[in-house]
Amino acid sequence: MIHFDNVTKKYSDEEAVVLDGITFVVEPNEFVSIVGHSGAGKTTLLKMLLAQEKPTGGSVFLESVDVHSLKKHELNQLRRRMGTVFQDFKLLPDKTVFENISFAMEASGKTDEEIESDVPYVLELVGLDQKGWRFPSQLSGGEKQRVAIARAIVNQPDVLIADEPTGNLDPLHTYDIVQILKKINDLGTTVLLTTHNKGVIDSLERRVLTMENGKIIRDDKEGKYIL
Numbered sequence: 001m002i003h004f005d006n007v008t009k010k011y012s013d014e015e016a017v018v019l020d021g022i023t024f025v026v027e028p029n030e031f032v033s034i035v036g037h038s039g040a041g042k043t044t045l046l047k048m049l050l051a052q053e054k055p056t057g058g059s060v061f062l063e064s065v066d067v068h069s070l071k072k073h074e075l076n077q078l079r080r081r082m083g084t085v086f087q088d089f090k091l092l093p094d095k096t097v098f099e100n101i102s103f104a105m106e107a108s109g110k111t112d113e114e115i116e117s118d119v120p121y122v123l124e125l126v127g128l129d130q131k132g133w134r135f136p137s138q139l140s141g142g143e144k145q146r147v148a149i150a151r152a153i154v155n156q157p158d159v160l161i162a163d164e165p166t167g168n169l170d171p172l173h174t175y176d177i178v179q180i181l182k183k184i185n186d187l188g189t190t191v192l193l194t195t196h197n198k199g200v201i202d203s204l205e206r207r208v209l210t211m212e213n214g215k216i217i218r219d220d221k222e223g224k225y226i227l
Contacts, residue, residue: 004048022216
């Protein structure tokens with residue numbers, strides 16, 4: 001489904017290589033964690049898939065499509081197949097939980113009927129079905145991240161990209177978020193997760209790619225956090 005083919009990224013001749021010959025494949029419905037120290041290249045790798053950064057060399061494919069060969073309108077369509085979750089939530093503070101999620105559906109052209117049907121479903125999926133009319137300021141950090149996940153999956157993406165989604169959370173909320181990500185994966189969505197959290201990786205028992213200095217140095221099918 002996802003194929004990085006000898007991808008290299010260097011911002012200038014004077015700077016170090018950020019990604020160095022990255023090659024791997026992610027199959028449909030896989031859950032893959034990407035680990036490594038700060039600066040290892042994890043976030044840059046995800047930006048390559050979203051076409052927010054262009055490779056210096058190599059190619060990135062979603063299915064058979066080279067994501068960096070697309071025109072702007074084609075790229076927008078491709079990005080709708082990928083939901084994104086970040087460490088800092090990125091919620092709209094003046095909109096309720098329901099409105100934050102429905103805003104993502106409106107932006108993709110969904111009807112009022114689809115919004116009224118799908119938003120309650122994803123709220124229930126992430127355990128917030130009783131908090132749809134609260135504002136982000138009325139939520140805990142873990143609840144805010146649940147809203148961000150609901151927003152990312154409400155348009156039924158093929159891939160969920162989660163970049164350090166538990167970085168600001170305590171252990172209890174971290175556990176809850178990981179369980180939600182596993183549930184989403186079990187429902188058929190491919191998940192790419194970056195994290196520094198050893199406990200998260202060890203509890204998942206899923207595939208782990210370990211990065212160091214822009215290279216993949218380990219690829220373990222049911223891996224642990226080893227650095």
